[in-house]
Amino acid sequence: MSSYQHIKEEAYQANMQLPKLGLVLFTFGNVSAVDRSQGVFAIKPSGVPYEDLSPEKMVIVDFDGNTVEGSLRPSSDTKTHAVLYKHWESIGGIVHTHSTYATAWAQAQRDIPIYGTTHADHLTTDVPCAPPMDDAMIQGNYEYETGFQIMNYLQEKGMSYEEVEMILVGNHAPFTWGKDAKKAVYNSAVVEEIARMAFLTEQIRPQVPRLQDSLIKKHFERKHGPDSYYGQ
Template identity: 75%
Template sequence: MSQYNDIKQAAYEANMQLPELGLVLFTFGNVSAVDRAKGVFAIKPSGVPYQQLTSESMVIVDFDNHILEGKMRPSSDTKTHALLYKHWENIGGIVHTHSTHATAWAQAQRDIPIMGTTHADHLTVDIPCAKVMDDARIAGDYEHETGFQIIDEFKERGYTYEEVEMVLVANHAPFSWGKTPEKAVYNSAVLEEVARMAYLSLQIRPDAPRLKDSLIRKHYERKHGKDAYYGQS
């Protein structure tokens, strides 16, 4: 029995949620699950259709991108996951998809504006779109540099990864994360739905305004503030 069975099972279950939620086609996505005590994570193997996945097929990788267990190559995005785990110590799962609406915003190189209360239930800011990668980074260690592309964008904006758990990578697609793989998948689904709502809103009214600050604060704090009252205690 593998010492990594728990995170392999967690990664498998989280990956299987992506097609169920309509967040992926074919093999267009991946989820990883981390074990901080061991300094490793489990991630989907590259190019394997979801219906062929098992918990045993998950690949174990450390934060320096060394494969420790697995019979197949890990996801082509593994170096991005590894770098984010190494630098952001409080995340337990990462999701990358090419979900339609979030990817469309990434291809347009645009932040997703905070236009309604669904967005404000989860974030108080626009969903950021990291800048287009420069040619030197593209020619270098591309997937590793994608991780720095995300981290650098957060540093420049003064965002924390604990409060903003999602990002678009310009001309590429979205990434999301969370304290658990399940929360990372949840954030990925929220990102796609908010992207769809913003797109439709701007089709109906191209000059639609952003949500006003008082509503942003109200909706975020009723779920996340010290006096939050959403859900059950």
């Protein structure tokens, strides 16, 4: 058995959640799962329909984006995953989708404002939207640069990838991550729902204020940090 079997299985199971959660049309999305000890990750093969996937079809790739095992071509977004795994040492899984509402905010090139506790349960800031890259970066090593665009924008906003596990890439779509592939998929569903609620909130009341700081802090700390009391 391949020494990568566990991450192939993890990536497969996580990928299969995307259509179940309504986050992808056709093959518009991909999930990867990392094995830090071996320095590789398993990722969806490019353009293969979800119903045809199996753990064996996952492609094993190193942190420079080179295929280590697997007969299929990996996701076209593989280099973005590779860059993030290489530089963010504590993440275990990454998801990219074109989910409808989050992608609409990315197309609008707007951060998603924090309007309620559903948002604050998951992060204490607006969901950041990295600006589109300049022409040179796009024409160059595009997917590689996308990874750096994500990292640089988080840093510029003073955000930590351990606290903010989701971002929009302007004109493109959301990326999410987490301690494992399952958590990254969870975050991709969360950002879609936050995006949908924020859209509706602004329609219902165009000049709506952002959430007050005390409520942001309270809800985030209910779920996270030393005194959290959500979950088992």
